[in-house]
Amino acid sequence: MLQKPRGTRDFLPDExxxxxxxxxxxxxxxxxxxxxxxxxxxxxxxxxxxxxxxxGIIEEMYVFEDKGGRKxxxxxxxxxxxxxxxxxEAKVAPKPLRWCYFADCFRYERPQKGxxxxxxxxxxxxxxxxxxxxxxxxxxxxxxMLDTTGVTYDLKVGHLSFMKNLLKDLEPSVQRRVxxxxxxxxxxxxxxxxxxxxxxxxxxxxxxxVDCHDLTEAFEIAGTIPEKDRIHQTINTLDxxxxxYTLNFGIARGLDYYTGMVFEGFAQNLGAENQxxxxxxxxxxxxxxxxxxxxxxxxxxxxxxMVSLGATQHKKDTIVAIVCTNxxxxxxxxxxRLFRAAGIRSEMDLMERGLGAQLAHASRTAxxxxxxxxxxxxxxxxxxxxxxxGEQKTLDPASAIAEVGLHGARR
Ligand code: HAM
Numbered sequence: 001m002l003q004k005p006r007g008t009r010d011f012l013p014d015e016x017x018x019x020x021x022x023x024x025x026x027x028x029x030x031x032x033x034x035x036x037x038x039x040x041x042x043x044x045x046x047x048x049x050x051x052x053x054x055x056g057i058i059e060e061m062y063v064f065e066d067k068g069g070r071k072x073x074x075x076x077x078x079x080x081x082x083x084x085x086x087x088x089e090a091k092v093a094p095k096p097l098r099w100c101y102f103a104d105c106f107r108y109e110r111p112q113k114g115x116x117x118x119x120x121x122x123x124x125x126x127x128x129x130x131x132x133x134x135x136x137x138x139x140x141x142x143x144x145m146l147d148t149t150g151v152t153y154d155l156k157v158g159h160l161s162f163m164k165n166l167l168k169d170l171e172p173s174v175q176r177r178v179x180x181x182x183x184x185x186x187x188x189x190x191x192x193x194x195x196x197x198x199x200x201x202x203x204x205x206x207x208x209x210v211d212c213h214d215l216t217e218a219f220e221i222a223g224t225i226p227e228k229d230r231i232h233q234t235i236n237t238l239d240x241x242x243x244x245y246t247l248n249f250g251i252a253r254g255l256d257y258y259t260g261m262v263f264e265g266f267a268q269n270l271g272a273e274n275q276x277x278x279x280x281x282x283x284x285x286x287x288x289x290x291x292x293x294x295x296x297x298x299x300x301x302x303x304x305x306m307v308s309l310g311a312t313q314h315k316k317d318t319i320v321a322i323v324c325t326n327x328x329x330x331x332x333x334x335x336x337r338l339f340r341a342a343g344i345r346s347e348m349d350l351m352e353r354g355l356g357a358q359l360a361h362a363s364r365t366a367x368x369x370x371x372x373x374x375x376x377x378x379x380x381x382x383x384x385x386x387x388x389x390g391e392q393k394t395l396d397p398a399s400a401i402a403e404v405g406l407h408g409a410r411r
Contacts (some may be wrong), residue, residue, distance in 0.1 A: 007109070007117025018314040019306060022149050023102055026122045026300070029145045033137070035124050037101040040081035042104070046071040048080050052258045062106045062117075073107035077255070079297060080284060082125045087290035092250055095128030097295075102302070113274030114304045123279075123299035132233035135261040135281055136241075138296045139234075142277055143243050145300060146265060150310045153276060154242060157263045158251035159231050160221040160280075160290035164204050166253065170197075176256065183252035210250030218249050227260060234261060257282040263298070267308035276304045290406050320346045321362035321369045321387075325355055328372035335370060335382055335397050342401045346370075361386050368404055 004010060011019065027037070046063055061072040075081055078101050090097060102122045109115055122145070126138050139157060146153055150168065163182065164245070167175045174197070181190035187207060194203045208223050215235060219225065238245060251262045258280040265277030279298020286292040320339055324332035339346040347366070349358045362369040371383040375396070384400045385392040388408075395403065 005117070007111035009118075010118065017303075017316065018309075021314045023302070024306065025123070025148045026145050026302075027100075027102070028098040029141070029148050030122075030124060032139050033098070033144070035126075035141070037097040038082060038085065038099045038101055039103070040075070040078060040085050040101070043072045043074050044084070048074045048084055048211060048288070049073055049076060052284065054395050058297070060107050060109060062108055075103075076107045077105055077299065078103055078121060078123055079125060079255075079257070079282070079299070080288075082297075083127070083284040083290075083295065084288050086125075086127055086293075087288050091285075091290055091293075096134065097127040098124070099127065100124040112273065114270060114301075114307050116303060120287045120302040121299040122302050123297060125295055125297035127285075128293050129296070129297045132230045133237060134294075134296055135230075135234045136237035137265055138245055138279065138298060139238060139239055139245070139261075142263065142265065142279060142298045142300070143245070145275060146305070146393070147303055149309065149348055149389050151276065152268045153265045153308075154246065154268060155263065155265050155277075156248035156251060157235075157238070157245045157261070159227065159261050160258055161225045161227045161231070161260065162209055162218050162249045163206070163252065164200065165208065165222045165225055170199075175263070178206075180251040180254075182210065182250055182370065183254050185250070194369055210248075212249055214245045215247060216307040218247070222249075231261070255276065258283050259283050259294075261296070265300075267304060269310075270304065270308050273304060304374055317345045318368070318404060319366040320344055320349045320404055321358070321366035321368045322346055322372065323355060323358040323362055324349070325374065327374040328377040331377040331380070332370075332372040335372060335400075338397050339370070339401060339404070342400065342405070359385075367407065369402060 003212050029211035049057060049061065064072055066072055082099060082101065086097065097355060100123065102120065104118055106118055106122050108117060111117060124138065124141060127133055143155060163179065167178055170178065177193065178190065181193060190206065191198050191200070191203045194200055205221060209218060210217050215231070219228065251264055253262050260281035264275055266274045267276045277298055277300050281294065281296040283292060283294060285295070308311060322336045322355060323330050336346045337347055353361065369385040369387055369389055371385060376382055380396070381394050382397055383394050384403060
């Protein structure tokens with residue numbers, strides 16, 4: 001028997017309905033903040049992803065050559081593609097641009113619970129606003145979006161300038177290596193690496209910074225930082241909006257394009273793969289042939305949010321089974337049409353089952369049965385049976401529709 005590729009998943013209807021419910025809740029929050037949906041290709045020129053991050057990233061990607069010999073990659077994330085699109089299609093549009101997306105990404109990682117090779121991100125990119133308010137808006141939007149799903153999480157906010165100030169005397173490639181240790185919270189590896197460079201003191205300062213959750217203290221550890229006023233303003237805006245977060249100056253972010261404010265969210269009830277949100281301020285546009293445009297954004301790991309929500313009961317559609325005898329079929333079809341026109345999910349037998357078998361099937365798959373035999377066909381009525389309580393009454397179709405509609409409203 002053929003199986004799906006490693007790290008991918010199939011989704012049955014119940015799961016898809018739960019996923020769509022959460023997806024639409026997120027879309028609605030994005031809409032309220034003015035973020036409009038964009039869509040980019042599933043695959044891009046490989047260069048789009050290696051330009052900033054180097055060839056090392058190829059290890060974690062699905063890379064292939066097409067029949068014309070072009071080197072392509074399935075997108076491992078969407079930010080680079082969105083900025084490429086911005087330069088190709090919208091660079092003269094009035095700023096700022098508020099864009100969002102819900103799309104699948106592909107990473108060649110070792111699969112485990114919450115870590116997949118195909119996974120979905122709900123993300124936003126705010127392009128062309130280089131201010132403290134822009135940084136704050138994106139964090140507030142992320143919090144609003146996670147809150148709407150009902151997931152319980154910790155939000156951590158930091159700024160790369162603290163770490164960068166401590167590392168400013170190191171070569172850029174070494175800086176990147178140190179940041180990678182910090183991103184993985186590998187302090188032993190970090191110490192060993194700094195000792196080999198004869199900079200053991202730096203390890204202590206970095207550790208103090210990572211452990212510090214107070215802004216004033218962080219400025220004392222890291223020294224003079226030009227972005228000080230902007231950082232204060234972002235933090236004050238978050239506090240005024242009563243966003244629930246903690247400061248964390250150890251956030252290094254795995255991707256290479258971040259330049260300033262950074263933030264991450266962690267689901268409280270998940271184990272190893274508990275990071276459900278990542279984002280920050282970044283600059284990519286100049287690398288792809290555009291002007292140097294400041295941007296800020298985040299992506300929510302949609303699948304991890306779903307794992308975190310687990311067996312939470314999502315609102316389900318009310319299902320009506322239209323059950324009929326041969327004599328009632330024409331009337332039944334008309335009643336089904338009326339129910340569907342009223343927005344109610346209605347299903348008719350396709351298996352040529354008798355009335356008893358249709359009712360038995362309905363009791364396993366539906367909330368209500370509309371029973372139509374000769375009597376109902378002749379009088380233009382329907383018999384409505386609540387399959388949960390067993391209650392049954394004969395009504396005209398409009399009253400039956402109203403009754404079923406009320407059931408939906410009560411859930
Ligand atoms: P990222 O932190 O690499 O950031 O990914 C965002 C989120 O995607 C993660 O926090 C995690 O929840 C989820 N995720 C990542 N890898 C996997 C996986 N293998 N399986 C399941 N979920 C996963 C970005 O991708 C940036 N583009 C975010 C951003 C947007 N920054 C600015 N704008």
